Amino acid sequence: MKSFKDISISAKLTILMAGLALASLVAGFAVITALDTRLLHQELVNKVTLLTRMYAEQCVPDLAFGYRDDAQEILEKLSLAEEIDYAVIYGGDGKIFASYTRAGAEAPPDDLAARAAGLHPGRVLEVSEPMSYKNVNYGTIWIKAATSELSRRIAFKKRVMGGLVVVIAFFSLIIAVLAQRLVSVPILKLAGLARTVAEAKDYSLRAGMDRADEIGALAVGFDAMLAGLEARIRERDAAEKTLKQSELKYRNLFNNAGISMFRSRLDGAELLDLNEAYLKLLGRTREETIGMPSVNVWADPGQRAAMAEIFKTRDRVENLEFRLLRKNGEIRDCITSLNIYRDEGILEGTIMDITERKQAAEALYQAHALLEVKVVERTAELKLANEELEAFTYSASHDLRAPIRRIDGFSALLEQECAGMGSGGQDYIARIRKGCRQMTSVVDDLLRLSRIMRQKINFGKVDLSALAGEAAGRLLETEPGRTVKFKAAQNLYAIGDAGLLSEVMDNLLSNAWKFTRKTENAEVEFGAEEQDGHTVYFVKDNGKGFDMKFSNKLFNPFQRLHSPDEFPGTGVGLSTVRRIVEHHGGNIWAEAAEDKGAAFYFTLTAPLDKKPVLPALPS
Amino acid sequence: MPRARLLFIPLFAALLAWPGGLTASAEPAFSEYKVKAEFIERIAEFVDWPESAFSGPQAPFVIAIAGEDPFGRYLDEMARTRTIKGRAILLRHVRTGDSLGVCHLLFIASSEYGRLSEILASASPGTLILGDGEKFAKNGAQVGLYPKGGRLRFEINLGAARKSGLVISPKILRLAVAVYGGGGV
Numbered sequence: 001m002k003s004f005k006d007i008s009i010s011a012k013l014t015i016l017m018a019g020l021a022l023a024s025l026v027a028g029f030a031v032i033t034a035l036d037t038r039l040l041h042q043e044l045v046n047k048v049t050l051l052t053r054m055y056a057e058q059c060v061p062d063l064a065f066g067y068r069d070d071a072q073e074i075l076e077k078l079s080l081a082e083e084i085d086y087a088v089i090y091g092g093d094g095k096i097f098a099s100y101t102r103a104g105a106e107a108p109p110d111d112l113a114a115r116a117a118g119l120h121p122g123r124v125l126e127v128s129e130p131m132s133y134k135n136v137n138y139g140t141i142w143i144k145a146a147t148s149e150l151s152r153r154i155a156f157k158k159r160v161m162g163g164l165v166v167v168i169a170f171f172s173l174i175i176a177v178l179a180q181r182l183v184s185v186p187i188l189k190l191a192g193l194a195r196t197v198a199e200a201k202d203y204s205l206r207a208g209m210d211r212a213d214e215i216g217a218l219a220v221g222f223d224a225m226l227a228g229l230e231a232r233i234r235e236r237d238a239a240e241k242t243l244k245q246s247e248l249k250y251r252n253l254f255n256n257a258g259i260s261m262f263r264s265r266l267d268g269a270e271l272l273d274l275n276e277a278y279l280k281l282l283g284r285t286r287e288e289t290i291g292m293p294s295v296n297v298w299a300d301p302g303q304r305a306a307m308a309e310i311f312k313t314r315d316r317v318e319n320l321e322f323r324l325l326r327k328n329g330e331i332r333d334c335i336t337s338l339n340i341y342r343d344e345g346i347l348e349g350t351i352m353d354i355t356e357r358k359q360a361a362e363a364l365y366q367a368h369a370l371l372e373v374k375v376v377e378r379t380a381e382l383k384l385a386n387e388e389l390e391a392f393t394y395s396a397s398h399d400l401r402a403p404i405r406r407i408d409g410f411s412a413l414l415e416q417e418c419a420g421m422g423s424g425g426q427d428y429i430a431r432i433r434k435g436c437r438q439m440t441s442v443v444d445d446l447l448r449l450s451r452i453m454r455q456k457i458n459f460g461k462v463d464l465s466a467l468a469g470e471a472a473g474r475l476l477e478t479e480p481g482r483t484v485k486f487k488a489a490q491n492l493y494a495i496g497d498a499g500l501l502s503e504v505m506d507n508l509l510s511n512a513w514k515f516t517r518k519t520e521n522a523e524v525e526f527g528a529e530e531q532d533g534h535t536v537y538f539v540k541d542n543g544k545g546f547d548m549k550f551s552n553k554l555f556n557p558f559q560r561l562h563s564p565d566e567f568p569g570t571g572v573g574l575s576t577v578r579r580i581v582e583h584h585g586g587n588i589w590a591e592a593a594e595d596k597g598a599a600f601y602f603t604l605t606a607p608l609d610k611k612p613v614l615p616a617l618p619s
Numbered sequence: 620m621p622r623a624r625l626l627f628i629p630l631f632a633a634l635l636a637w638p639g640g641l642t643a644s645a646e647p648a649f650s651e652y653k654v655k656a657e658f659i660e661r662i663a664e665f666v667d668w669p670e671s672a673f674s675g676p677q678a679p680f681v682i683a684i685a686g687e688d689p690f691g692r693y694l695d696e697m698a699r700t701r702t703i704k705g706r707a708i709l710l711r712h713v714r715t716g717d718s719l720g721v722c723h724l725l726f727i728a729s730s731e732y733g734r735l736s737e738i739l740a741s742a743s744p745g746t747l748i749l750g751d752g753e754k755f756a757k758n759g760a761q762v763g764l765y766p767k768g769g770r771l772r773f774e775i776n777l778g779a780a781r782k783s784g785l786v787i788s789p790k791i792l793r794l795a796v797a798v799y800g801g802g803g804v
Binding site for chain 2: 135
């Protein structure tokens with residue numbers, strides 16, 4: 001048996017509406033009938049009471065004077081009231097004085113004393129009234145009315161009401177059916193649609209109801225939901241297709257990748273997936289590899305055990321080197337990078353065979369080491385040769401000084417002795433002496449250069465500004481006639497050897513002094529600027545300058561860009577400067593153009609990144 | 620209601636049985652005068668006297684009997700044991716030539732019919748005059764008693780009643796054989 005919950009909405013609505021109408025009808029009718037019954041009863045009571053009082057009043061004199069016939073005549077008139085069963089007047093002695101009994105009705109008790117026992121409350125209605133006049137009582141009247149008439153009228157009313165209930169119930173049922181159709185038909189339509197959608201999975205269906213009530217709202221919502229579902233399914237299908245394509249793409253990438261890739265259980269019990277490159281590396285077929293314990297690829301069980309420890313704490317391992325065992329027993333050096341998905345107990349990674357690379361690196365390292373040894377050997381040889389050369393230079397220079405002085409000395413004597421010599425002879429002797437002086441200055445320069453190379457550097461804080469000022473002062477003393485505008489930045493300090501840096505300033509400033517000799521409004525400037533985080537000192541002039549294509553010759557000894565007649569000099573100065581700067585770990589370079597002046601830049605501490613760095617080799 | 624009265628109601632009911640000849644269950648000794656005595660009392664109950672007729676609340680109800688007393692001891696018994704209008708009953712017998720004096724109800728025996736006009740003239744206002752006979756009411760007495768159709772009936776003279784300041788209850792008019800003097804002086 002179906003419970004009320006399970007029967008259709010239309011049946012529910014019909015039952016509810018009809019039931020409600022019927023219930024209210026029955027309740028209303030019941031109340032009306034009950035009220036009517038009460039009212040009718042009351043009416044009867046009132047009527048009988050009134051009659052009794054009237055008859056008591058009326059019949060008092062008849063009773064008083066004993067006119068039984070008159071009283072009887074009056075009582076007989078009650079036959080008009082058909083609900084009266086009898087009316088009886090008892091005299092003062094309690095006996096019947098006069099009475100009327102309706103035909104067929106029960107006669108009244110003979111004696112007033114018998115009355116008390118004979119009462120039938122409910123079905124019968126009896127009213128009594130004392131009969132008195134002016135405080136004198138002559139007897140009692142009793143009138144009995146049958147309630148059967150009342151019951152009949154009530155029963156009739158009930159029948160009418162019952163009939164009405166049936167008729168109204170019928171109409172209310174019809175109305176309920178019509179009303180429920182108004183509500184339930186669209187709902188049933190929606191329900192049918194929902195069932196169709198659920199069974200056929202056809203989300204293109206629509207309710208398409210145009211109503212302004214809640215069902216309309218429901219239908220609109222339902223349609224919107226279907227549209228949403230349809231769109232979602234379309235999106236899902238598209239996404240699935242894309243996903244499949246993407247999967248295929250990545251599967252191809254995976255399989256065709258040059259690098260070995262795999263997926264295995266974290267505990268190493270099973271190799272779940274691997275690509276062609278890995279199969280090739282292992283020298284196995286796919287069939288025999290899938291499902292194989294992945295630990296089998298490790299040539300060294302100890303390595304694998306150490307790896308398992310690492311897996312416990314890390315989510316990613318990169319470039320881990322291990323030895324891989326091929327099917328044919330060959331061992332390959334490999335590096336692997338792994339992602340560990342601990343929750344799923346999965347390991348994914350790539351493997352690269354570095355056997356060849358390692359061998360190459362090993363070979364390279366060997367070659368490099370050999371080269372290094374050779375460089376050390378050569379450097380030592382070179383250093384020795386250099387030292388020998390310098391020693392030679394020094395001793396040669398040193399040994400040259402005495403003969404030159406002697407030539408000069410004897411030339412001076414010869415000049416005095418031969419004062420009468422012709423002007424030609426005098427001139428020759430003068431030239432000899434000039435050559436001697438020039439040679440002496442070259443020898444002095446060379447000696448200074450070689451001394452610098454052998455000298456140890458005493459580092460200290462040096463005031464470059466002061467050194468520049470002193471050098472400029474000395475230059476001005478040598479040629480007081482020249483006007484050169486000299487600018488020097490103040491408070492430029494450096495860490496270095498004071499004597500050697502004084503030499504640098506002397507050389508660079510005398511260079512500038514020298515090459516501005518033929519320049520009007522000659523200017524020489526010493527200063528410093530920041531380049532790439534380093535302090536770069538400079539000496540600039542607006543003198544002769546030089547062509548930059550010769551700049552590589554500039555710092556080599558005895559290299560001159562101008563003739564000694566034009567600008568005298570030995571050609572050793574800038575190479576001395578370079579030596580000193582390089583001894584201080586610095587660099588020196590020049591920027592210039594012909595007739596546009598020259599600028600010499602130098603640093604005193606070489607930038608770190610300019611130091612030559614050899615590639616580190618694996619140990 | 621005075622308690623004593625109730626005791627007499629059964630008796631009276633039995634007396635009433637007399638005119639209809641229903642004497643089988645009743646005492647056969649009841650005479651017409653016993654019924655008349657009861658009638659006197661009943662009629663008195665249905666008549667209203669002016670207040671001035673009584674000297675006070677305790678004043679007795681005086682019944683005077685003119686002529687031969689037909690009631691014998693029965694009326695004496697009634698006067699002794701019962702009340703009229705809540706008052707004690709006082710009986711007086713009036714002989715011929717006697718002054719009527721103060722009385723509320725005067726019963727004139729049929730033998731005194733010849734002296735009716737004389738008695739009427741001497742009766743003071745506020746006296747209810749009952750005559751024992753058919754012609755009394757027609758000729759000036761307020762009430763006349765006589766048997767008719769086997770029953771004791773009465774006639775009423777309203778004019779006489781009004782003249783003497785009495786009010787007879789309309790209730791008993793229906794029972795009267797005749798009512799006189801509705802418009803009389």
